[in-house]
Amino acid sequence: MPPKTYKYKLVSGEDFGKAALETLQEAFDKARTxxxxxxxxxxxxxxxxxxxxxxxxxxxxxxYVNLDQYRGIKFSDPRSYPLEIKREVxxxxxxxxxxxxxxxxxxxxxxQADKVETALKIEQGxxxxxxxxxxxxxxxxxxxxxxxxxRTRSVQLTHxxxxxxxxxxxxxxxxxxxxxxxxxGTIMEAKKIILLSNKPEITVKALHGRIMSxxxxxxxxxxxxxxxxxxxxxxxxxxxxx
Ligand code: PGA
Numbered sequence: 001m002p003p004k005t006y007k008y009k010l011v012s013g014e015d016f017g018k019a020a021l022e023t024l025q026e027a028f029d030k031a032r033t034x035x036x037x038x039x040x041x042x043x044x045x046x047x048x049x050x051x052x053x054x055x056x057x058x059x060x061x062x063x064y065v066n067l068d069q070y071r072g073i074k075f076s077d078p079r080s081y082p083l084e085i086k087r088e089v090x091x092x093x094x095x096x097x098x099x100x101x102x103x104x105x106x107x108x109x110x111x112q113a114d115k116v117e118t119a120l121k122i123e124q125g126x127x128x129x130x131x132x133x134x135x136x137x138x139x140x141x142x143x144x145x146x147x148x149x150x151r152t153r154s155v156q157l158t159h160x161x162x163x164x165x166x167x168x169x170x171x172x173x174x175x176x177x178x179x180x181x182x183x184x185g186t187i188m189e190a191k192k193i194i195l196l197s198n199k200p201e202i203t204v205k206a207l208h209g210r211i212m213s214x215x216x217x218x219x220x221x222x223x224x225x226x227x228x229x230x231x232x233x234x235x236x237x238x239x240x241x242x
Contacts, residue, residue: 008195008207008226010242012235017047020196020229021057024048027128027192027227028060035127036101036120038065038182039089040140041081042168044132044196046088053092064090065126066116068141069103070176071154078172080105103180109154112180117152120186129190136160137202137215139195141181148219150183184219193226200237203230208241 013019028035039045052058066082073079082102090097100119103112120126131139136158142150143158155178157165162175169175187193195217197203206217207228220226230238 003222005211005221006224006226008220008228010235010238011227011229012232014232015047015051016196016198016229016231017049017051020045020048020194021051021055023194023227023229024052024128024130025058027194028058028062031127031192033060035060035062036065036123036125037062038067038126038129038131038187038190039085040067040130040132040196041084042132044198045130048130048196049088052089056093062095063098063101063123064095065120065129065182066102067129067131068179068181069105071105071109071178071180072176073105075102075104075106077105079169079176105176105180109178109180113152113154116182117186126187126190128192128194129187130194130196131187131217133195133197133199133203133206133217134161135164135199135202137206137217139184139187139217139220141179142184142187142216144216145213146184146216148188148213148216149185152181152183152186155179155181184216188219188223190223191225193220193223195220195226195228197228197234198231200230200234203228203234204237204241207238 211218
């Protein structure tokens with residue numbers, strides 16, 4: 001029998017940040033105390049983080065889990081993803097950063113990947129995993145053809161991702177070619193996944209097309225609890241595809 005697939009829940013709203021914040025609030029309401037929460041970086045989640053900081057609508061403490069980080073850079077580097085989350089979310093919301101749950105891009109990559117996997121096991125797994133999606137269908141830095149059961153590891157970035165991320169890195173020494181990322185298997189063990197998307201075409205392909213490693217996000221069709229928060233354009237396209 002082929003593995004089961006599930007229907008995701010779709011949330012949309014004219015105000016993307018507000019819709020994402022309400023979705024996240026609902027997930028926090030259902031999660032255990034002091035949940036483990038994966039927070040992505042990039043342009044897509046910015047409206048969520050802005051709404052979260054402004055409204056402080058979520059009254060819970062949480063533990064931040066790093067989704068991905070470039071290799072060969074320090075935590076304090078302007079390209080550093082956990083630094084961005086510290087500035088945009090953790091500091092304004094008075095949340096602590098746990099070294100065990102973030103990648104040090106400057107240390108041995110295997111040790112770093114194992115450290116985070118071990119911490120996730122000890123802490124009994126990710127409660128809420130918020131994700132963006134890349135133009136090529138990546139989630140985290142799980143690039144096309146990543147194994148669906150992959151664990152947290154060091155990866156090489158594709159040309160497509162390096163080009164897409166130039167806008168964030170150009171002024172600071174360019175886009176590193178290697179990174180650490182939570183694996184697809186690791187992400188799929190999260191109890192709840194919230195996919196934020198402002199990219200209609202790849203999101204429709206990932207959620208309504210064939211499940212294949214060429215589009216890593218397509219594995220989300222096999223997760224039992226996915227909520228997609230789409231911009232109005234994304235939501236309209238997904239509704240047509242349903
Ligand atoms: P973006 O990146 O939010 O900056 O578009 C998403 C991603 O590459 O995962």
